Amino acid sequence: MSVNRPAAVVVLAAGEGTRMKSRTPKVLHEVCGRSLVGHVVSAARELEPRQLVVVVGHARAEVEGHLTAAYDGVRTAYQATQNGTGHAVRVALQELGGTPDGTVVVVCGDTPLLSGETLNALAATHAADGNAVTVLTAEVPDATGYGRIVREGAHGAVTAIVEHKDASDAQRAIREINSGVFAFDGQLLADALGKVRTDNSQGEEYLTDVLGILREAGHRVGASVAADHREILGINNRVQLAEARRLLNQRLLERAMLAGVTVVDPASVLVDVSVTFEQDAVVHPGTQLLGATHLAEGAEVGPNARLKDTVVGEGARVDNTVADGAEVGAGATVGPYAYLRPGTRLGVKAKAGAYVEMKNATIGEGTKVPHLSYVGDATIGEYTNIGAASVFVNYDGERKHHTTIGSHCRTGSDNMFVAPVTVGDGAYTAAGSVITKDVPAGSLAVARGQQRNIEGWVARKRPGSAAASAAAAAPASTESES
Numbered sequence: 001m002s003v004n005r006p007a008a009v010v011v012l013a014a015g016e017g018t019r020m021k022s023r024t025p026k027v028l029h030e031v032c033g034r035s036l037v038g039h040v041v042s043a044a045r046e047l048e049p050r051q052l053v054v055v056v057g058h059a060r061a062e063v064e065g066h067l068t069a070a071y072d073g074v075r076t077a078y079q080a081t082q083n084g085t086g087h088a089v090r091v092a093l094q095e096l097g098g099t100p101d102g103t104v105v106v107v108c109g110d111t112p113l114l115s116g117e118t119l120n121a122l123a124a125t126h127a128a129d130g131n132a133v134t135v136l137t138a139e140v141p142d143a144t145g146y147g148r149i150v151r152e153g154a155h156g157a158v159t160a161i162v163e164h165k166d167a168s169d170a171q172r173a174i175r176e177i178n179s180g181v182f183a184f185d186g187q188l189l190a191d192a193l194g195k196v197r198t199d200n201s202q203g204e205e206y207l208t209d210v211l212g213i214l215r216e217a218g219h220r221v222g223a224s225v226a227a228d229h230r231e232i233l234g235i236n237n238r239v240q241l242a243e244a245r246r247l248l249n250q251r252l253l254e255r256a257m258l259a260g261v262t263v264v265d266p267a268s269v270l271v272d273v274s275v276t277f278e279q280d281a282v283v284h285p286g287t288q289l290l291g292a293t294h295l296a297e298g299a300e301v302g303p304n305a306r307l308k309d310t311v312v313g314e315g316a317r318v319d320n321t322v323a324d325g326a327e328v329g330a331g332a333t334v335g336p337y338a339y340l341r342p343g344t345r346l347g348v349k350a351k352a353g354a355y356v357e358m359k360n361a362t363i364g365e366g367t368k369v370p371h372l373s374y375v376g377d378a379t380i381g382e383y384t385n386i387g388a389a390s391v392f393v394n395y396d397g398e399r400k401h402h403t404t405i406g407s408h409c410r411t412g413s414d415n416m417f418v419a420p421v422t423v424g425d426g427a428y429t430a431a432g433s434v435i436t437k438d439v440p441a442g443s444l445a446v447a448r449g450q451q452r453n454i455e456g457w458v459a460r461k462r463p464g465s466a467a468a469s470a471a472a473a474a475p476a477s478t479e480s481e482s
Contacts, residue, residue: 004047004103004120004123004124004126004127005047005048005049005050006047006049006050006102006103006104006105006123006183007049007050007051007100007101007102007103007104007186008049008050008051008052008053008092008096008100008102008104008105008186009044009047009049009051009052009053009104009105009106009107010053010054010055010088010089010092010093010104010105010106010107011037011040011041011044011052011053011054011055011107011108011109012055012085012088012089012106012107012108012109013027013037013040013054013055013056013057013063013109013110014055014056014057014058014079014082014088015027015057015058015082015110016057016058016082017058017110017236019236019237020236020237020238020241021237021238025058025059025062025063026110026235026236027063027109027110028059028062028063028066029235029241031112031235031241031244031245031248032245032248032249032252032270032271032272032273033272033273033274033275033290033291034112034272034273034274035066035070036109036110036111036112036235037054037063037066037067037109037110038066038070038071039111039112039113039114039273040107040108040109040110040111040112040114041054041067041071041074042116042273043107043114043115043116043118043119044105044107044116044119045116046115046116046117046119046120047105047116047119047120047123049105050102051075051096051100052073052074052075053074053075053076053077053092053095053096054067054074054075054076054077054109055076055077055078055079055088055089055091055092056076056077056078056079057078057079057080057081057082057088058082060078063076064076075095075096076095077091077092077094077095077096078091079091083198083203083204083205084198084202084204084205084206084207085180085204085205085206085207085208086193086196086204086205086206086207086209086210087204087205088207089106089189089193089207090193090205093189093190093193098190099186099187099190099191100186100187100190101186101187102186103123103126103127103183103184103185103186104183104184104185104186104189105119105122105123105181105182105183105184106181106182106183106184106207107119107181108179108180108181108234110234110235110236111179111180111181111231111232111233111234111235112235112244112248113230113231113232113233113244113247113248113251114181114231114232115231118136118226118227118228118231119136119181121224121226121227122134122136122181122183122224123183124224125183125222125223125224126183126222126224129220129222130220131183131185131219131220131221131222132184132185132188132214132219132220132221133182133183133184133185133188133189133210133211133214133219133221133222134182134183134221134222134223134224135149135158135161135178135179135181135182135211135221135222135223135224136179136181136182136183136223136224136226136232137149137176137177137178137179137223137224137225137226138176138177138179138225138226138228138229138231138232139175139176139177139225139229140175140177140229141175141229143164143172143174143175143176143177144164145164146164146177146178147161147162147163147164147177147178147208148161148162148163148164148167148171148172148174148176148177148178149161149174149176149177149178149223150162150171150174151176151223157220157221157222158211158221158222158223159215159221160212161178161208161211176223176225177232178208179226179232180232180234181232182207183224184210185219188214188219189210192210192213192214192217193205193210195213196209196210196213197209230247233247248273249269249270249271250266252271252273252275253266253269253271254266256271256277259277259279260278260279260280261277261279261280261281261282261283261295262280262281262282262283263283264282264283264284264285264302265284265285265286268285268286268287269283269285269286269287269288269289269302270287270288270289270290271288271289271290272289272290272291272293274291274292274293275289275290275291275292275293275294275295276292276293276294276295277294277295278294278295278296278297278298278299278314279297280297280298281295281296281297281298281299281300281301282298282299282300282301283295283301283302284300284301284302284303284304284305285302285303285304286302286303286304286305287301287302287303287304287305287306287307288305288306288307289301289307290306290307290308290309291308291309291310292309293307293308293309293310293311293312294310294311294312295312296311296312296313296314296315296316296330297314297315298314298315299312299313299314299315299316299317299318300316300317300318301318302318302319302320303319303320304320305318305319305320305321305322305323305335306321306322306323307321307322307323307324307326308323308324308325309324309325310323310324310325310326310327310328310340311326311327311328312328313327313328313329313330313331313332313348314330314331315330315331316328316329316330316331316332316333316334317332317333317334318333318334318335319333319334319335319336320335320336320337320338321334321335321336321337321338321339321340322338322339322340323338323339323340323344324340324341324342325341325342325343325344326340326341326342326343326344326345326346326358327344327345327346328340328346329345329346329347329348329349329350329365330348330349331348331349332346332347332348332349332350332351332352333350333351333352333353334346334351334352335352335353335354336354337354337355338352338353338354338355338356338357338358339356339357339358340352340357340358341357341358341359341360342359342360343359343360343361344358344359344360344361344363345361345362345363346363347362347363347364347365347366347367347382348365348366349365349366350363350364350365350366350367350368351367351368351369351370352369353368353369353370353371354370354371354372355371355372355373356369356370356371356372356373356374356375357373357374357375357376358374358375358376359375359376359377360376360377360378360400361375361376361377361378361379361380361392362378362379362380363375363380364380364381364382364383364384364407365382365383366382366383367380367381367382367383367384367385367386368384368385368386369386369390370385370386370388371388371389372388372389373386373388373389373390373391374390374391374392375390375392376392376394376395376400377392377394377400377401377402377403377419378392378394378402378403378404378405378417378419379402379403379404379405380404380405380409381405381406381407381408381409381425382407382408383407383408384405384406384407384408384409384410384411385409385410385411386405386411386415387410387411387412387413387414387415387431388413388414389413389414390411390413390414390415390416390417391415391416391417392417392419393416393417393418393419394419400419401419401420402419402420403417403419403420403421403422403423404421404422404423405417405422405423406422406423406424406425406426406427406441407425407426408425408426409423409424409425409426409427409428409429410428410429411423411428411429412428412429412430412431412432412433413431413432414431414432415429415431415432415433415434415435416433416434416435417435418434418435418436421435421436421437421438421439422438422439423435423438423439423445424438424439424440424441424442424443425441425442426441426442427439427440427441427442427443427444427445428443428444428445429444429445429446429447430444430445430446430447430448432448433445433446433447433448434447434448435447458471459471459472
């Protein structure tokens with residue numbers, strides 16, 4: 001449990017975000033597989049607050065629906081009119097029942113790089129220093145446009161937050177800026193919010209005014225400096241969204257590499273926050289690992305693979321492949337240029353080779369589907385070989401049907417398995433066969449028309465052609481069949 005467990009965390013997510021120029025609400029845009037507000041909620045949960053409330057406004061139904069589906073125990077408070085950050089926090093406190101007893105942490109819903117570690121440091125500083133309010137700050141290379149933190153001495157209490165446009169030359173030289181993230185004494189916050197005025201250019205209630213109110217009342221305002229200034233970056237447009245994705249992706253890959261994963265070219269690999277690895281996994285260039293994908297020890301993926309919600313077993317190899325909701329068994333091989341659709345299960349040392357597509361298919365241990373085939377709605381046993389250019393014909397235009405092929409079977413190239421159909425253990429099927437009836441175990445199924453050769457056809461039907469000339473010059477056949 002967090003040592004400095006707050007009474008509540010308030011996430012501000014009511015704004016419209018017009019600069020995103022999108023029908024999607026700003027806080028629902030995704031970075032590395034998680035929404036902006038989802039990243040903030042996840043970081044806030046690391047504080048283990050007694051209550052967590054997200055203030056919603058614009059696109060209320062969408063945002064509330066997303067939060068309800070993705071996060072248990074998160075409450076929402078509706079800010080019908082966006083009257084400023086102070087008003088938003090007031091709405092949140094009303095949802096929480098008035099005056100929280102303990103620390104209230106306020107965070108912005110568009111800061112996906114903010115970590116739980118940094119929030120815990122903020123809460124710890126707030127408790128240790130006995131502050132009425134503690135501001136999360138950061139020292140940035142270029143503070144242009146940001147509110148400056150003015151202190152008593154180099155590291156003393158905060159005396160003011162001065163906006164860039166209002167700052168003197170000396171204040172503009174300050175590189176410590178306000179992040180918009182705060183830890184408050186809950187009772188003092190509730191009291192001060194009732195004194196916030198709206199006599200400003202926007203006619204809104206500013207949360208930052210609370211700092212001045214508390215300081216004038218003799219309370220201490222402190223600061224906690226983020227270790228990495230990039231954590232406080234807010235997202236207002238698509239350029240900043242892409243930059244946040246780059247930074248978070250870099251953080252995730254560094255974490256994986258330090259845990260024993262080889263990432264050959266981190267600049268060309270994309271991962272989601274929910275992807276997991278075991279040591280000695282290898283990720284080649286041009287690879288995307290999304291959703292709940294997991295790479296087991298020694299698994300090797302890429303180059304140019306896109307895996308979503310896919311488990312790759314120990315020592316398996318997946319090359320130039322798209323996979324969604326699939327399982328690849330230990331020591332199995334996939335690709336190049338394979339497509340594993342949802343419900344595909346490859347057994348230990350199984351193979352889905354070049355230009356193979358599978359869907360809702362269970363492939364047994366050691367079984368191979370080497371190339372140019374579609375396997376859909378099927379179960380194949382162990383150590384079976386499926387010939388090239390085979391198609392599991394699973395759809396009759398209205399319903400899907402299942403095909404079962406047993407263990408140690410050998411099916412010929414260019415086979416059509418018209419479901420529902422079963423091929424028994426140890427059976428063979430001839431090349432070019434259309435299998436419409438069950439094949440008993442140990443049988444050979446031949447389902448094709450008998451070949452007929454019509455001699456002299458080219459000379460009669462294509463006289464003067466290159467084919468006719470080549471045929472005329474060919475050695476005479478020793479056997480003929482008509």
